[in-house]
Amino acid sequence: MVHTVGWPLSSDTYGGSFIYHLEDNQVAVGFVVGLDYTNPHLSPFEEFQRFKTHPKIRPTFEGGRRIAYGARALSEGGIQSIPKLTFPGGLLVGDTAGFLNVPKIKGTHTAMKSGIAAAEAVSALLASDAGGALEASDYRARLEASWLWDELARVRNIRPSFRWGLWGGIAYAGLDTYLLRGKAPWTMHHHADHEGLRKASEAPRIEYPKPDGSISFDRLSSVFLSSTIHEEDQPVHLRIVDERVPVTVNLAEFDAPEQRYCPAGVYEIVHDGDVDEPRLQINAQNCVHCKTCDIKDPSQNITWVTPEGGGGPNYPNM
Numbered sequence: 166m167v168h169t170v171g172w173p174l175s176s177d178t179y180g181g182s183f184i185y186h187l188e189d190n191q192v193a194v195g196f197v198v199g200l201d202y203t204n205p206h207l208s209p210f211e212e213f214q215r216f217k218t219h220p221k222i223r224p225t226f227e228g229g230r231r232i233a234y235g236a237r238a239l240s241e242g243g244i245q246s247i248p249k250l251t252f253p254g255g256l257l258v259g260d261t262a263g264f265l266n267v268p269k270i271k272g273t274h275t276a277m278k279s280g281i282a283a284a285e286a287v288s289a290l291l292a293s294d295a296g297g298a299l300e301a302s303d304y305r306a307r308l309e310a311s312w313l314w315d316e317l318a319r320v321r322n323i324r325p326s327f328r329w330g331l332w333g334g335i336a337y338a339g340l341d342t343y344l345l346r347g348k349a350p351w352t353m354h355h356h357a358d359h360e361g362l363r364k365a366s367e368a369p370r371i372e373y374p375k376p377d378g379s380i381s382f383d384r385l386s387s388v389f390l391s392s393t394i395h396e397e398d399q400p401v402h403l404r405i406v407d408e409r410v411p412v413t414v415n416l417a418e419f420d421a422p423e424q425r426y427c428p429a430g431v432y433e434i435v436h437d438g439d440v441d442e443p444r445l446q447i448n449a450q451n452c453v454h455c456k457t458c459d460i461k462d463p464s465q466n467i468t469w470v471t472p473e474g475g476g477g478p479n480y481p482n483m
Contacts, residue, residue, distance in 0.1 A: 173215040176331040200358040208425035211373040214381035234387040236428035244317040253299040319347025365420035392479040402472035411445035
């Protein structure tokens with residue numbers, strides 16, 4: 166198991182990698198980029214490809230074969246971002262509710278614990294004389310009394326501290342972890358990820374190398390390995406609120422960052438006719454349901470809605 170932080174990202178962008186060695190000579194590798202990055206020219210997918218070319222990382226993949234690909238947005242807000250957890254007829258558990266321990270990049274144990282607490286809350290509700298109540302309202306209280314809540318509370322300031330950059334974040338993380346032991350008398354807060362983008366004219370362009378087809382790859386051939394499929398006659402599940410905004414705002418001011426932050430090549434600026442008029446084309450059939458567009462769009466003009474049942478990625482070996 167290997168974790169890295171930083172490279173190839175610049176020091177003002179949060180991110181890092183994981184590499185897990187599995188059975189049958191297989192390796193699972195991923196690269197995480199904080200969606201509060203500021204450079205609209207950045208492509209998380211391309212940063213992942215660059216990461217694999219590092220001389221210390223490349224030997225792990227040389228001679229191997231790419232067999233699967235996927236992408237998703239992590240709920241990394243921690244305890245500050247946990248929403249209301251119950252509603253009539255249901256509860257939020259696991260990563261859906263944001264129970265990921267971000268510094269450790271681990272959430273399976275917290276997901277299991279939240280599932281146990283949810284089952285206990287529902288069981289108690291069904292066994293009570295609640296007069297037909299459908300909401301297990303004591304679920305949150307059960308979580309707050311468990312080790313899960315204490316674990317998330319202790320690491321609550323680690324991720325927000327990286328607003329000071331890589332080195333500032335690492336310095337604070339060491340202070341908070343080893344000296345304050347997660348019991349700092351303050352709690353840092355988050356900001357909306359889409360608010361961080363600078364104008365394209367104010368940010369340095371990033372020239373990404375062409376994929377070599379051996380260690381680094383293109384997006385479309387990668388999406389093919391996700392086994393993503395959507396019925397072609399269903400309504401597009403990526404809703405644009407204002408059809409003018411992708412060109413008049415996103416393209417004009419941010420150089421259409423949706424072309425880069427999407428890991429599946431869903432969004433594409435194309436030019437029509439003799440006047441070379443640009444427009445946004447949505448290749449919804451490519452969507453791997455990561456929901457990055459709903460989060461990162463600088464105009465908050467894209468809404469991801471649930472597509473027709475059964476559609477989307479079908480990840481093998483993941």
